[in-house]
Amino acid sequence: MTSLPSSSAAPAVAKLAAAAAAPGHDAQAEVEAEAYERTHVHGVYEAIAPHFSATRHKPWPAVASFLQAQHPGSVGLDVGCGNGKYLRENPAVFMLGSDRSAALVALARSRLGRSDEVGGAQQQPAAKKRGETTKPDVAVAAATTTNAAAGSGMEFSHEGGAAISDVLVADGLSLPFRDRAVGFAICVAVVHHLSTRARRQEAIRQxxxxxxxxxxxxxxxxxxxxxxxxxNSRRGWDEGGEQDLLVPWVLKSKSQTQQSRTPRKGLDNQTKAEQDAVVANKSGEPPASTMPAGDGPAAGTGGVGHTDPVFQRYYHLYRKGELEEDVLAAGGVVITSGYERDNWWAVAANEAPPSQPEK
Amino acid sequence: MKVLTLNFLTCAVKMCKASNDSFPLHPKDAELAKDDVEINLQLLVNVLPRIDWTALRTTSTELGFPELPEQPPTAEDLTSDEKMLQDLHTLLLETQMIEGKLVCGHCGHEYAVREGIANFLLPSHLV
Structure with a gap:
């Protein structure tokens, strides 16, 4: 994606971990970790959503086969669903996708094959009223399934009409799903964005x-x-290397027009804590590296001659065995696990049946 | 957001999860729309056991649909009764809540639904 080097997030993360370990500072530490992720994860995805989405089409084979193996009529979660590329992988299951980024969820919803929110209806609310009323007291409008995403310049396939899956905005650490509600869940390329080990384990626990x-x-x-x-990757990371990194995302200028508004929102509303978190990050990247185009030069990002804005995403790179350790710490058991093209994966389950009888 | 989805949702506030009042969430000022989704008998039959029927009855009534029977239909009911199948399909998979709010019966927090997407991000004091 980019030739820019990644940089260490270790000092910032060490500070977050130290804060978490300090007695009586749990709440404050959580606030600081959250603020750090808002700057280096959530704000970035809100800003780069369309560009990011355009690069995310191919499913990982391990994920695809896991989904294909689910029984027809199963209900499953995709936590951190991004642009929803896995929501139609198995059309025989009902997938509930959630993501922390509202911009990505909106893209995911448009991919599910509805037109009532992204296109016309947004500018013309009256359009939703045009359908016939089929139930007493309830106006039910006919929503067509034209390619709503066309307006955003994205190409989506809508084979089979509207998908039965659904999406919503939620934080992975505060999921709104009821206990034991679903048959399975996937969480792809999400947990590594959480900045403390306790939070990564909590995400798995959720x-x-x-x-x-x-x-x-x-x-x-x-x-x-x-x-x-x-x-085997050009990124040059390997065993023994640093695990907490800021990885640059270069927002290509050709898609800037689509997102000129979205980046400001999250970044202009920076709280004191967020700014502190940025300043605390002595990784060599100035805070300006997270500024979007239009807010002045996104310079100082190490990319000589770059005019495209660069966003720094936080990653915790998992070492071998670490994911399994986190599953156990979250109260789960590892059914199977493996490695697939620069990624570790694990299939986990609950250790023991729930103490409460099924209702 | 589909009615089927609502059947799996509770309040995002951790303390509410233990309370029966947090499920189902209550639609408020709901504006509905209808998608056109191909009917899939097998899927509906298989999804049925996953549904909390009591909660679905509550949701259905709150959204202004006719009252559902006390007991969920069996697979045989759905196979033999085309109207029942169609009605359930429409309720669960085709009906969309486009605008409105979802209210927790325990803490009273209201989650906004805009353009068909429910937002469960919590203000910091509720996290």
């Missing part, structure tokens, strides 16, 4: 809370994270 226990071939959670061991 996933496990939502899936059923006890049934055969049910209640499995697939977690997929970036690996430290990327010996």
């Amino acid at each position: 996933l496990l809370r939502c899936v059923k226990t006890g049934e055969a071939a049910s209640g499995q959670v697939l977690v997929y994270v970036w690996a430290l061991e990327q010996g």
Whole structure:
């Protein structure tokens, strides 16, 4: 994606970890970790959503086969669904996708094959009223399934009409799904964006809370994270290297017009804590590196001659065995795990059946 | 957001999860729309056991649909009764809540639904 070098996030993350370890400072530490992620994860995805989405079409094979193996009529979660590329992978299951980024969820929804929110209806609310009323007291409008995404310059396939899957905006650490509600969950390239180990484990714990226990071939959670061991990758990371990194994303100028408004929102509303988190990051990247185009030069990003804005995303690169450790710490068991093209993955389940009887 | 989705949602506030009042969330000022989704008998039959029927009855009534029977239909009911199948399909998979709010019956927090997307991000004091 970019030739810009990644940079260390270790000092910032060490500070977050130290804050978390300090007695009586749990709440404040959480606030600081959240603020750091808002700057180096959430704000970035809000800003780069369309560009990011345009690069995310191919499913990971391990994820695709996990989804294909689910029974027809299963209900599953995709936590951190991004642009929703996995929501139609298995059309026989009902997928509930969630993401922290509202911009990505809107893209995901448009990919599900509806026109009532992205295109015409947004500018013309009256358009939704045009359908016939089929139920007493309830106006039910006919929503057509034309290619709503066309307006955003994206290409989506809508084979089979509207998908049965659905999306919503939620934080992975405060998921709105009821306990034991679903048959399975996937969480792909998400957990590695959380800046403390406690938060990464909590994210896995939340996933496990939502899936059923006890049934055969049910209640499995697939977690997929970036690996430290990327010996074959041009990125140059490998065993023994630093695990906490800021990885640049260069926003190509041709798509800037689409996003000239979105980046400001999250970044202009920086709180004191956020700014502190940025300043605390002595990685050599000035805070300006997270500024979008239009807010002055996105200079100082190390890319000589670059005029495209550069966003720094935080990553914790998982070393071999670490994902399994986090699953265990989250109260789960590892069913199977493996490595796939620069990523570690694990299929986890709850350790014991719930103490409460099924209702 | 589909009615089926609502059947799996509770309040995002951790303390509310233990309370029966947090599920189902209550639609408020709901504006509905209808998608055109191909009917899939097998999927509906298989999804049925995943549904909390009591909660679905509550949601259905709150959204202004006719009252659902006390017991969920069986697979045989759905296979033999075309109207029942169509009605359930429409309710669960075709009906979309486009605008409005979802209210937690325990803490009272209101989650906005805009352009068909519910937003469960919490203000910092509720996290």
